[in-house]
Amino acid sequence: MHIVVCVKQVPDTKIIKINPKTNTLDRRSAPAILNPYDAHAVQEAVKIRNKTGGTISVLSMGPPQAVAVIKKSVEIGADLGYLISDRAFAGADTLATSYALSKALEKISKDNPIDLVICGKHAIDGDTGQVGPGIARRLDIPPITNVIEVSEVNKEEKYVHIKRKQIDGYEVIQSQLPCLLTVEKEINDIEYAPLTNMINAARYEPVIWSVNDLEDVDKTQLGLKGSPTIVGKMFSPPKLEGGKRIEGSTDSQVEQLMGILMERKDLLKIKTANS
Template sequence: MKIIVCVKQVPDAKDVRLDPKTNTLSREGVQAIMNPFDRHALEEAVRLKELHGGTVTVISMGPPQAEEMLREAVSCGADEAVLVSDRAFAGADTWATTYTLSQAIKKIDDFDLILCGKQAIDGDTAQVGPGLAERLDIPFVAYVRKINDCTANTIRAERLMDDGYDLVEVPLPALFTVVKEINEPRIPSLKGKMKAKKIDITKMSAADIEADPEQLGLKGSTTQVVKVFSPELKGARAMLAGTASEQVAQLYEKLSPLL
């Protein structure tokens, strides 16, 4: 089974802060980590490889420093790593990102399953997974919490829903986005760390993936972030006193004009 895992390098959520001058995320001095949801996708890919055999290839679109994250993925069980990096990709929104990744994956060509985290913690759009599946014209299942079984031609999974889960079966190749409930990511082994140090990471530029320059980066993006800011807290605050019954009466009096 040949599995591709899409991973993204993101700023550590606990260190995220806004630049007051530019109103954008300040990345200076902020530690970069692998997107937490992508860790679960990687772990599930490695488990499937251990059960059914095959290979796991991790791929990321990002700056040259994302190579460190890809080596970490190899230390956790991935077999190959691909870094899609070019200045032409800068400023890409999810539309341009899915185009770039789809072009790179078409160069890899042979795969059975693509796994992604359900979303990235820096953008929270959850659009790259389904967008990538659409561009590759393959079946897509979101919020996968468990992969039950797979054959040479099909795969079955449980899709997390608000009131339980759906059991779905789709033909391969397919793309799943997974939730954190699917597994517990492993700690890199010493053997894995040694392999990660030696592995040659494949690098792909815009020319390598034969991309249309008009669909890359800011030029190829259909949306642009104009401003990022923390919302101001507005409205008066009131403290209710008395017994529970008295507080309920006071609350009703204050809310009744709004009903």
């Protein structure tokens, strides 16, 4: 079984700062991390490999520093890592990103055919969730998004059973292999990696490809040039106004609030003394 996980390096949006004057991201304010959903994707690959055996490769597109997220993936349990890094990839929207990644996947599969691709549900910076399905279409394999459980992997008969989250519940899907999954965080808990993984990760040096290392690439479909969407402008979210303040002592505040709520008592299901 050859599983490839796509992993992205992202700024930690939890602590991100926006420059209020230019409305741009202060990249120095945020440390770069492995996209949290992708950590769960690698963990899921490890769980599957523990049952089926085989190899886990990870693939990332980004600047040379993105080697860090490949090392992090090796720490979680990946075997091999590939980074595609080139100015030609820069400024890509999701269409151009999925194109570049699918070209790298085609090259990886030449040496070792891919049975399963796993992506995160979305990346916390771009936050579109569009790259995974885009890759699947380009490789012509079924995409299965919002995955919360991989319940069965049958590598002999080449199918998987997947639980997929829905608006109001979930569905169980059978898909042929190869296919592509995008995973939710609840799919698993990140386990503590064995010490040997950490040692491997520290030493690990991924394969790095530039655009010229990939085959059959139409360069007009890459990067900014290959991106149909552009960011027109950035602006602060519309300012909200807020309403009345209820002033006074605590008792008076509570009294006033009760008055307001009693006007909508049709909505309140107040428990009765004898119920």
